[in-house]
Amino acid sequence: MLKLIIKFNSKREEKENKSLDIVTGFRLVNGQNHLFVLEGLKNSGIKYIYEQIPRAKQDHDIECLYNSSLGFSNRLYSSLDLDLLTIKLFEPLEEIVKKPLLYIRDMTPKTSFEALIKLNQLMSEYRLKNVIRCDLLPSCEMILSM
Numbered sequence: 001m002l003k004l005i006i007k008f009n010s011k012r013e014e015k016e017n018k019s020l021d022i023v024t025g026f027r028l029v030n031g032q033n034h035l036f037v038l039e040g041l042k043n044s045g046i047k048y049i050y051e052q053i054p055r056a057k058q059d060h061d062i063e064c065l066y067n068s069s070l071g072f073s074n075r076l077y078s079s080l081d082l083d084l085l086t087i088k089l090f091e092p093l094e095e096i097v098k099k100p101l102l103y104i105r106d107m108t109p110k111t112s113f114e115a116l117i118k119l120n121q122l123m124s125e126y127r128l129k130n131v132i133r134c135d136l137l138p139s140c141e142m143i144l145s146m
Contacts (some may be wrong), residue, residue, distance in 0.1 A: 021045050024077040025084040026143050031092040035123060036084070037137065039075055042068070058119060065128040079140050087146055093120050115142035 023040040040046040053064050077085075089096065097120045108116075115138040122136045122141050131137060 023049065023079055024075055024084075026077065026080060028093075029086060029088045030123070031089070033092075035119070037077070037122075039072070039077055039082075042071055063126070065126070065131060066125060067128040069131065070128060076137060077140055077143070080143070085143065087143065093123060096120075109145055111139075111142045111145035114138065115146050118142070131146070 021041050021044040023038050023045045025036065025038040028035040028037075038049065040049075048110050050064070053062060093116065096102065097116055102113065104118065105125065118136050118138045121134070122131060125131050125134075125136060
């Protein structure tokens with residue numbers, strides 16, 4: 001299954017260049033599943049990607065969390081490279097979070113632990129508003145710590 005989380009920003013609040021149409025984010029490869037968390041300008045690159053999804057759904061099992069009425073004031077993943085950062089897990093995420101050693105203090109760095117927990121919860125969410133309300137998007141620091 002492929003799951004896309006799409007978050008977009010308003011042009012006036014871009015971090016570096018207010019009109020730069022780039023898509024930032026990351027990709028988590030989790031066994032059979034792929035999770036893409038993408039962010040970009042509301043009416044540009046993100047809109048184009050979202051419009052392409054119905055064609056992709058014909059050939060793949062794709063879930064997309066997208067809400068055109070939501071906008072954000074800044075980019076969460078702007079400090080990542082322009083290429084999507086790929087995180088490959090060697091075990092399914094749902095198995096990793098079941099391991100007792102993950103929960104022992106100082107066995108896993110706090111930022112990595114928080115990223116794993118948030119990503120696991122994110123994989124089971126079906127509404128973008130809930131993702132935002134529950135603060136399930138890991139920070140750039142969390143993603144890099146993995």
